[in-house]
Amino acid sequence: MAVQAASADIADLIARCSLHDRTAFRTLYQRTSAKLFGVVLRILKNRAEAEEAIQEVYIKIWQRADRFVAGQYSPISWLVAIARNHALDMLRARRPAGEDIDAALDIADAAPNPERLAAASEDGARIEACLAQLDAEKADAVRGAYLDGYSYEELAQRFAVPLNTMRTWLRRSLIRLRECLTA
Amino acid sequence: MSDDRDDSAGDRRGALVAEYVLGLLGPADHERIGRQIEADPALQRERDFWSARFAALDGEFAEVATPAHVLERIEARLFGVEKKPSVWESLALWRGITAGALAVAVAAIGFNVMRPAPSVTALTTQLVAALEAEGSDVRFLALYDGAGTVRLTALSGDVTSEQDLELWAIQGGADPISMGVIPVNERSEVEISEEIMAGWGEGSVLAITVEPKGGAPEGKPTGPVVAAGEVHQI
Numbered sequence: 001m002a003v004q005a006a007s008a009d010i011a012d013l014i015a016r017c018s019l020h021d022r023t024a025f026r027t028l029y030q031r032t033s034a035k036l037f038g039v040v041l042r043i044l045k046n047r048a049e050a051e052e053a054i055q056e057v058y059i060k061i062w063q064r065a066d067r068f069v070a071g072q073y074s075p076i077s078w079l080v081a082i083a084r085n086h087a088l089d090m091l092r093a094r095r096p097a098g099e100d101i102d103a104a105l106d107i108a109d110a111a112p113n114p115e116r117l118a119a120a121s122e123d124g125a126r127i128e129a130c131l132a133q134l135d136a137e138k139a140d141a142v143r144g145a146y147l148d149g150y151s152y153e154e155l156a157q158r159f160a161v162p163l164n165t166m167r168t169w170l171r172r173s174l175i176r177l178r179e180c181l182t183a
Numbered sequence: 184m185s186d187d188r189d190d191s192a193g194d195r196r197g198a199l200v201a202e203y204v205l206g207l208l209g210p211a212d213h214e215r216i217g218r219q220i221e222a223d224p225a226l227q228r229e230r231d232f233w234s235a236r237f238a239a240l241d242g243e244f245a246e247v248a249t250p251a252h253v254l255e256r257i258e259a260r261l262f263g264v265e266k267k268p269s270v271w272e273s274l275a276l277w278r279g280i281t282a283g284a285l286a287v288a289v290a291a292i293g294f295n296v297m298r299p300a301p302s303v304t305a306l307t308t309q310l311v312a313a314l315e316a317e318g319s320d321v322r323f324l325a326l327y328d329g330a331g332t333v334r335l336t337a338l339s340g341d342v343t344s345e346q347d348l349e350l351w352a353i354q355g356g357a358d359p360i361s362m363g364v365i366p367v368n369e370r371s372e373v374e375i376s377e378e379i380m381a382g383w384g385e386g387s388v389l390a391i392t393v394e395p396k397g398g399a400p401e402g403k404p405t406g407p408v409v410a411a412g413e414v415h416q417i
Contacts, residue, residue: 025261033249034249035246037246055260073238077238080244092206143243145206145207147240147243147244151207152207170202171195178201
Protein backbone atom coordinates (compact mmCIF):
# COMPACT_ATOMS: atom_id res chain seq x y z
CA MET A 1 0.00 0.00 0.00
CA ALA A 2 1.27 3.45 -0.86
CA VAL A 3 0.87 4.78 2.67
CA GLN A 4 2.84 1.90 4.15
CA ALA A 5 5.57 2.27 1.52
CA ALA A 6 5.85 6.00 2.27
CA SER A 7 5.94 5.22 5.97
CA ALA A 8 8.75 2.67 5.50
CA ASP A 9 10.66 5.25 3.46
CA ILE A 10 10.39 7.80 6.25
CA ALA A 11 11.50 5.26 8.86
CA ASP A 12 14.49 4.47 6.64
CA LEU A 13 15.34 8.17 6.25
CA ILE A 14 15.21 8.68 10.04
CA ALA A 15 17.49 5.67 10.51
CA ARG A 16 19.95 7.10 8.00
CA CYS A 17 19.88 10.45 9.84
CA SER A 18 21.00 8.61 12.97
CA LEU A 19 24.07 7.59 10.90
CA HIS A 20 24.65 11.29 10.08
CA ASP A 21 23.59 10.97 6.46
CA ARG A 22 23.01 14.60 5.43
CA THR A 23 21.44 13.70 2.09
CA ALA A 24 18.87 11.57 3.92
CA PHE A 25 18.18 14.52 6.25
CA ARG A 26 17.48 16.80 3.30
CA THR A 27 15.16 14.24 1.72
CA LEU A 28 13.38 13.73 5.05
CA TYR A 29 12.91 17.50 5.31
CA GLN A 30 11.55 17.72 1.79
CA ARG A 31 9.05 14.91 2.42
CA THR A 32 7.84 15.95 5.88
CA SER A 33 8.42 19.68 6.46
CA ALA A 34 5.04 20.80 5.07
CA LYS A 35 3.25 18.54 7.54
CA LEU A 36 5.35 19.60 10.52
CA PHE A 37 5.16 23.27 9.55
CA GLY A 38 1.37 22.85 9.47
CA VAL A 39 1.53 21.48 13.03
CA VAL A 40 3.64 24.29 14.55
CA LEU A 41 1.75 26.97 12.61
CA ARG A 42 -1.64 25.72 13.79
CA ILE A 43 -0.51 25.62 17.43
CA LEU A 44 1.58 28.82 17.52
CA LYS A 45 -0.76 30.80 15.20
CA ASN A 46 2.11 33.08 14.22
CA ARG A 47 4.16 32.65 11.07
CA ALA A 48 7.42 34.16 12.33
CA GLU A 49 7.33 32.03 15.47
CA ALA A 50 6.44 28.96 13.42
CA GLU A 51 9.47 29.57 11.16
CA GLU A 52 11.73 29.71 14.23
CA ALA A 53 10.05 26.64 15.68
CA ILE A 54 10.38 24.51 12.53
CA GLN A 55 14.15 25.08 12.56
CA GLU A 56 14.40 23.89 16.16
CA VAL A 57 12.18 20.92 15.36
CA TYR A 58 14.44 19.66 12.55
CA ILE A 59 17.53 20.21 14.66
CA LYS A 60 15.92 18.02 17.34
CA ILE A 61 14.99 15.41 14.73
CA TRP A 62 18.60 15.21 13.55
CA GLN A 63 19.87 14.98 17.13
CA ARG A 64 17.28 12.43 18.28
CA ALA A 65 17.12 10.25 15.16
CA ASP A 66 18.91 7.44 17.02
CA ARG A 67 16.05 7.28 19.53
CA PHE A 68 13.43 6.43 16.94
CA VAL A 69 12.29 2.85 17.36
CA ALA A 70 10.66 1.56 14.21
CA GLY A 71 7.42 -0.27 14.92
CA GLN A 72 6.62 1.50 18.17
CA TYR A 73 5.11 4.54 16.46
CA SER A 74 4.45 5.30 12.88
CA PRO A 75 7.43 7.41 11.78
CA ILE A 76 5.32 10.40 10.77
CA SER A 77 3.56 10.36 14.18
CA TRP A 78 6.95 10.38 15.85
CA LEU A 79 7.92 13.46 13.83
CA VAL A 80 4.57 15.17 14.46
CA ALA A 81 4.98 14.53 18.21
CA ILE A 82 8.39 16.27 18.20
CA ALA A 83 6.91 19.27 16.34
CA ARG A 84 3.77 19.42 18.48
CA ASN A 85 5.67 19.11 21.77
CA HIS A 86 8.16 21.79 20.74
CA ALA A 87 5.36 24.23 19.89
CA LEU A 88 3.59 23.43 23.18
CA ASP A 89 6.85 23.97 25.09
CA MET A 90 7.08 27.43 23.53
CA LEU A 91 3.52 28.27 24.58
CA ARG A 92 4.00 26.81 28.06
CA ALA A 93 7.13 28.89 28.65
CA ARG A 94 4.91 31.98 28.39
CA ARG A 95 2.07 30.80 30.53
CA PRO A 96 1.85 32.01 34.12
CA ALA A 97 2.88 29.53 36.83
CA GLY A 98 -0.55 30.25 38.37
CA GLU A 99 -1.98 27.64 36.02
CA ASP A 100 -0.31 24.93 38.09
CA ILE A 101 -2.69 23.13 40.39
CA ASP A 102 -0.10 20.79 41.92
CA ALA A 103 -1.44 17.87 39.96
CA ALA A 104 0.13 14.66 41.24
CA LEU A 105 0.26 11.07 40.18
CA ASP A 106 -0.44 8.89 43.16
CA ILE A 107 2.16 6.15 42.93
CA ALA A 108 0.06 4.03 45.32
CA ASP A 109 -2.42 3.64 42.45
CA ALA A 110 0.25 2.04 40.28
CA ALA A 111 -0.23 -0.82 37.83
CA PRO A 112 -3.48 0.03 36.08
CA ASN A 113 -4.25 -2.91 33.79
CA PRO A 114 -1.16 -2.21 31.64
CA GLU A 115 -1.70 -5.25 29.43
CA ARG A 116 -4.73 -3.55 27.90
CA LEU A 117 -2.59 -0.55 26.98
CA ALA A 118 0.11 -2.61 25.29
CA ALA A 119 0.60 -2.64 21.55
CA ALA A 120 -1.35 0.56 21.13
CA SER A 121 -1.64 0.66 17.39
CA GLU A 122 -3.00 3.80 15.85
CA ASP A 123 -6.52 2.97 15.02
CA GLY A 124 -8.06 6.17 13.78
CA ALA A 125 -11.57 4.81 13.66
CA ARG A 126 -11.31 3.81 17.31
CA ILE A 127 -10.62 7.25 18.74
CA GLU A 128 -13.17 8.83 16.41
CA ALA A 129 -15.78 6.32 17.61
CA CYS A 130 -14.91 6.98 21.26
CA LEU A 131 -14.92 10.77 20.80
CA ALA A 132 -18.34 10.43 19.16
CA GLN A 133 -19.66 8.94 22.40
CA LEU A 134 -18.86 12.19 24.24
CA ASP A 135 -21.04 15.30 24.06
CA ALA A 136 -20.11 17.17 20.89
CA GLU A 137 -18.78 20.17 22.83
CA LYS A 138 -16.59 17.99 25.03
CA ALA A 139 -15.21 16.08 22.07
CA ASP A 140 -14.42 19.44 20.43
CA ALA A 141 -12.59 20.56 23.58
CA VAL A 142 -10.39 17.43 23.49
CA ARG A 143 -9.67 18.03 19.79
CA GLY A 144 -8.90 21.68 20.48
CA ALA A 145 -6.38 20.72 23.14
CA TYR A 146 -4.64 18.23 20.83
CA LEU A 147 -4.83 20.01 17.48
CA ASP A 148 -4.69 23.69 18.49
CA GLY A 149 -2.74 23.42 21.73
CA TYR A 150 -5.45 25.32 23.65
CA SER A 151 -4.92 25.69 27.40
CA TYR A 152 -7.71 25.25 29.94
CA GLU A 153 -8.11 29.06 30.02
CA GLU A 154 -8.48 29.27 26.26
CA LEU A 155 -10.91 26.36 26.17
CA ALA A 156 -12.98 27.91 28.99
CA GLN A 157 -13.18 31.16 27.02
CA ARG A 158 -14.02 29.49 23.74
CA PHE A 159 -16.79 27.41 25.27
CA ALA A 160 -17.88 30.22 27.61
CA VAL A 161 -17.75 28.16 30.79
CA PRO A 162 -15.89 28.82 34.06
CA LEU A 163 -12.31 27.53 34.20
CA ASN A 164 -13.06 24.90 36.85
CA THR A 165 -16.02 23.63 34.85
CA MET A 166 -13.75 23.16 31.85
CA ARG A 167 -11.22 21.25 33.97
CA THR A 168 -13.97 18.95 35.26
CA TRP A 169 -15.43 18.49 31.76
CA LEU A 170 -12.14 17.49 30.27
CA ARG A 171 -11.05 15.17 33.06
CA ARG A 172 -14.37 13.32 32.97
CA SER A 173 -14.18 13.19 29.19
CA LEU A 174 -10.66 11.75 29.31
CA ILE A 175 -11.72 9.11 31.84
CA ARG A 176 -14.62 8.11 29.59
CA LEU A 177 -12.37 8.15 26.56
CA ARG A 178 -9.91 5.85 28.32
CA GLU A 179 -12.68 3.46 29.31
CA CYS A 180 -13.88 3.35 25.73
CA LEU A 181 -10.38 2.96 24.22
CA THR A 182 -9.42 0.13 26.56
CA ALA A 183 -12.75 -1.68 26.45
CA MET B 184 -16.56 -3.55 44.19
CA SER B 185 -12.84 -3.10 44.74
CA ASP B 186 -12.24 -3.84 41.03
CA ASP B 187 -14.37 -0.84 40.11
CA ARG B 188 -12.41 1.38 42.48
CA ASP B 189 -9.09 0.13 41.08
CA ASP B 190 -10.26 0.77 37.56
CA SER B 191 -11.46 4.24 38.33
CA ALA B 192 -8.21 5.04 40.17
CA GLY B 193 -6.39 3.76 37.10
CA ASP B 194 -8.64 5.85 34.88
CA ARG B 195 -7.96 8.96 36.97
CA ARG B 196 -4.24 8.35 36.66
CA GLY B 197 -4.73 7.71 32.99
CA ALA B 198 -6.67 10.94 32.61
CA LEU B 199 -3.86 12.90 34.25
CA VAL B 200 -1.32 11.35 31.88
CA ALA B 201 -3.69 12.27 29.03
CA GLU B 202 -3.72 15.88 30.28
CA TYR B 203 0.08 15.72 30.22
CA VAL B 204 0.11 14.38 26.65
CA LEU B 205 -2.42 16.99 25.52
CA GLY B 206 -0.26 19.74 27.06
CA LEU B 207 -2.98 20.99 29.39
CA LEU B 208 -0.92 21.11 32.59
CA GLY B 209 0.72 24.31 33.85
CA PRO B 210 4.52 24.65 33.42
CA ALA B 211 5.58 23.32 36.86
CA ASP B 212 3.00 20.51 36.86
CA HIS B 213 4.03 19.51 33.34
CA GLU B 214 7.66 19.24 34.32
CA ARG B 215 7.00 17.32 37.52
CA ILE B 216 4.60 14.83 35.93
CA GLY B 217 7.05 14.42 33.04
CA ARG B 218 9.78 13.40 35.48
CA GLN B 219 7.44 10.95 37.22
CA ILE B 220 6.58 9.35 33.88
CA GLU B 221 10.25 9.03 32.93
CA ALA B 222 10.87 7.14 36.17
CA ASP B 223 7.99 4.67 35.87
CA PRO B 224 7.58 2.11 33.04
CA ALA B 225 3.83 1.70 33.73
CA LEU B 226 3.33 5.45 33.32
CA GLN B 227 5.44 5.37 30.15
CA ARG B 228 3.06 2.76 28.72
CA GLU B 229 0.17 5.02 29.68
CA ARG B 230 1.84 7.98 27.95
CA ASP B 231 2.63 5.93 24.83
CA PHE B 232 -0.95 4.65 24.77
CA TRP B 233 -2.37 8.19 24.69
CA SER B 234 0.26 9.47 22.26
CA ALA B 235 -0.54 6.68 19.80
CA ARG B 236 -4.31 7.08 20.16
CA PHE B 237 -4.29 10.86 19.72
CA ALA B 238 -1.83 10.49 16.82
CA ALA B 239 -4.78 9.09 14.88
CA LEU B 240 -5.94 12.73 14.71
CA ASP B 241 -2.67 13.88 13.05
CA GLY B 242 -4.31 13.70 9.64
CA GLU B 243 -6.26 16.85 10.57
CA PHE B 244 -3.08 18.98 10.55
CA ALA B 245 -3.06 20.65 7.13
CA GLU B 246 0.21 20.75 5.21
CA VAL B 247 1.77 24.20 4.75
CA ALA B 248 4.89 24.69 2.60
CA THR B 249 7.89 26.11 4.44
CA PRO B 250 9.66 29.21 3.08
CA ALA B 251 12.70 28.35 0.96
CA HIS B 252 15.28 29.83 3.36
CA VAL B 253 14.31 27.57 6.27
CA LEU B 254 16.20 24.47 5.07
CA GLU B 255 19.29 26.58 4.37
CA ARG B 256 19.25 27.94 7.89
CA ILE B 257 18.75 24.52 9.46
CA GLU B 258 21.65 23.07 7.47
CA ALA B 259 23.85 26.06 8.30
CA ARG B 260 23.11 25.59 12.00
CA LEU B 261 23.61 21.81 11.94
CA PHE B 262 26.48 21.46 9.50
CA GLY B 263 27.96 24.95 9.29
CA VAL B 264 27.15 25.12 5.59
CA GLU B 265 26.75 28.61 4.19
CA LYS B 266 26.22 29.74 0.65
CA LYS B 267 29.20 32.08 0.67
CA PRO B 268 32.20 31.56 2.92
CA SER B 269 32.66 34.58 5.15
CA VAL B 270 35.88 36.59 5.27
CA TRP B 271 36.65 34.79 8.52
CA GLU B 272 36.41 31.32 7.04
CA SER B 273 38.53 32.41 4.09
CA LEU B 274 41.19 33.69 6.45
CA ALA B 275 41.25 30.58 8.58
CA LEU B 276 41.84 28.64 5.39
CA TRP B 277 44.57 30.90 4.16
CA ARG B 278 46.45 31.50 7.37
CA GLY B 279 48.28 28.20 6.98
CA ILE B 280 49.25 29.03 3.43
CA THR B 281 50.80 32.34 4.43
CA ALA B 282 53.43 30.58 6.53
CA GLY B 283 55.15 29.62 3.30
CA ALA B 284 54.86 33.16 2.11
CA LEU B 285 57.13 34.31 4.91
CA ALA B 286 60.07 33.15 2.84
CA VAL B 287 59.10 35.81 0.31
CA ALA B 288 58.96 38.34 3.12
CA VAL B 289 62.40 37.50 4.47
CA ALA B 290 63.92 37.74 1.01
CA ALA B 291 62.31 41.11 0.55
CA ILE B 292 63.75 42.54 3.75
CA GLY B 293 66.87 43.17 1.74
CA PHE B 294 65.41 46.34 0.28
CA ASN B 295 64.70 47.59 3.78
CA VAL B 296 68.39 47.25 4.78
CA MET B 297 69.38 49.60 2.01
CA ARG B 298 67.21 52.38 3.39
CA PRO B 299 68.48 54.82 6.01
CA ALA B 300 69.04 52.95 9.27
CA PRO B 301 65.99 53.20 11.54
CA SER B 302 66.40 53.99 15.25
CA VAL B 303 66.99 51.05 17.60
CA THR B 304 63.60 51.38 19.33
CA ALA B 305 61.79 51.46 16.02
CA LEU B 306 63.69 48.38 14.90
CA THR B 307 62.47 46.32 17.87
CA THR B 308 58.86 46.92 16.89
CA GLN B 309 59.22 46.40 13.19
CA LEU B 310 56.68 43.98 11.75
CA VAL B 311 56.34 42.26 8.44
CA ALA B 312 53.49 40.47 6.69
CA ALA B 313 53.39 38.66 3.39
CA LEU B 314 49.94 38.89 1.85
CA GLU B 315 48.88 36.25 -0.64
CA ALA B 316 46.31 33.53 -1.18
CA GLU B 317 46.03 30.32 -3.14
CA GLY B 318 44.33 30.78 -6.47
CA SER B 319 45.11 34.49 -6.55
CA ASP B 320 48.06 36.28 -8.13
CA VAL B 321 47.71 39.30 -5.87
CA ARG B 322 50.78 39.39 -3.61
CA PHE B 323 51.85 42.21 -1.37
CA LEU B 324 54.54 42.72 1.20
CA ALA B 325 53.64 44.85 4.21
CA LEU B 326 56.32 46.32 6.46
CA TYR B 327 55.52 48.25 9.61
CA ASP B 328 58.11 50.87 10.50
CA GLY B 329 57.39 50.89 14.24
CA ALA B 330 56.18 54.49 14.07
CA GLY B 331 52.60 54.30 12.80
CA THR B 332 53.08 53.64 9.09
CA VAL B 333 52.73 50.47 7.00
CA ARG B 334 54.71 50.42 3.77
CA LEU B 335 53.18 48.25 1.09
CA THR B 336 55.01 46.78 -1.86
CA ALA B 337 52.97 45.20 -4.62
CA LEU B 338 54.75 42.07 -5.81
CA SER B 339 52.12 41.03 -8.33
CA GLY B 340 48.46 41.27 -9.17
CA ASP B 341 46.08 43.45 -11.08
CA VAL B 342 42.41 44.42 -11.12
CA THR B 343 40.01 45.66 -13.77
CA SER B 344 39.33 49.37 -14.24
CA GLU B 345 36.01 49.06 -12.34
CA GLN B 346 37.71 47.56 -9.28
CA ASP B 347 40.01 48.56 -6.46
CA LEU B 348 41.99 46.61 -3.92
CA GLU B 349 41.14 47.46 -0.33
CA LEU B 350 43.33 46.72 2.68
CA TRP B 351 41.81 45.52 5.96
CA ALA B 352 43.11 44.95 9.46
CA ILE B 353 41.57 42.06 11.40
CA GLN B 354 42.37 41.78 15.06
CA GLY B 355 41.17 39.82 18.07
CA GLY B 356 37.95 38.48 16.62
CA ALA B 357 36.59 41.93 15.71
CA ASP B 358 35.15 42.83 12.31
CA PRO B 359 37.66 43.87 9.65
CA ILE B 360 38.63 47.56 9.81
CA SER B 361 39.30 49.26 6.50
CA MET B 362 42.75 50.74 5.92
CA GLY B 363 41.66 52.18 2.61
CA VAL B 364 42.07 51.49 -1.07
CA ILE B 365 45.63 50.64 -2.11
CA PRO B 366 47.28 51.21 -5.49
CA VAL B 367 48.20 48.27 -7.67
CA ASN B 368 51.73 47.79 -9.03
CA GLU B 369 53.38 50.47 -6.93
CA ARG B 370 54.65 51.11 -3.45
CA SER B 371 52.47 52.98 -1.03
CA GLU B 372 52.25 53.95 2.61
CA VAL B 373 49.24 53.66 4.91
CA GLU B 374 48.95 55.39 8.26
CA ILE B 375 47.62 53.14 11.00
CA SER B 376 44.54 54.64 12.62
CA GLU B 377 44.16 54.84 16.41
CA GLU B 378 41.41 52.22 16.26
CA ILE B 379 43.73 49.72 14.59
CA MET B 380 46.75 50.73 16.68
CA ALA B 381 44.88 49.73 19.85
CA GLY B 382 45.12 46.06 18.89
CA TRP B 383 48.10 46.21 16.54
CA GLY B 384 51.02 43.78 16.86
CA GLU B 385 52.15 40.18 16.40
CA GLY B 386 49.15 38.15 15.23
CA SER B 387 47.23 40.99 13.62
CA VAL B 388 46.04 40.01 10.15
CA LEU B 389 46.15 42.13 7.04
CA ALA B 390 43.83 41.16 4.21
CA ILE B 391 43.15 42.50 0.74
CA THR B 392 39.77 42.22 -0.96
CA VAL B 393 38.59 43.15 -4.43
CA GLU B 394 36.00 45.91 -4.10
CA PRO B 395 34.06 48.22 -6.42
CA LYS B 396 35.97 51.33 -7.55
CA GLY B 397 36.50 53.60 -4.56
CA GLY B 398 36.29 50.82 -1.98
CA ALA B 399 33.60 48.88 -0.13
CA PRO B 400 30.55 51.16 0.04
CA GLU B 401 29.53 50.35 3.63
CA GLY B 402 32.90 49.90 5.25
CA LYS B 403 32.58 46.13 5.26
CA PRO B 404 34.36 43.83 2.81
CA THR B 405 32.05 42.67 0.02
CA GLY B 406 34.43 41.03 -2.44
CA PRO B 407 36.64 37.95 -2.25
CA VAL B 408 39.82 37.95 -0.16
CA VAL B 409 42.63 37.84 -2.72
CA ALA B 410 45.54 38.08 -0.28
CA ALA B 411 45.99 37.84 3.46
CA GLY B 412 48.78 37.36 5.96
CA GLU B 413 49.58 37.49 9.62
CA VAL B 414 51.87 40.16 10.98
CA HIS B 415 55.16 38.91 12.50
CA GLN B 416 58.02 40.61 14.27
CA ILE B 417 61.21 40.73 12.30
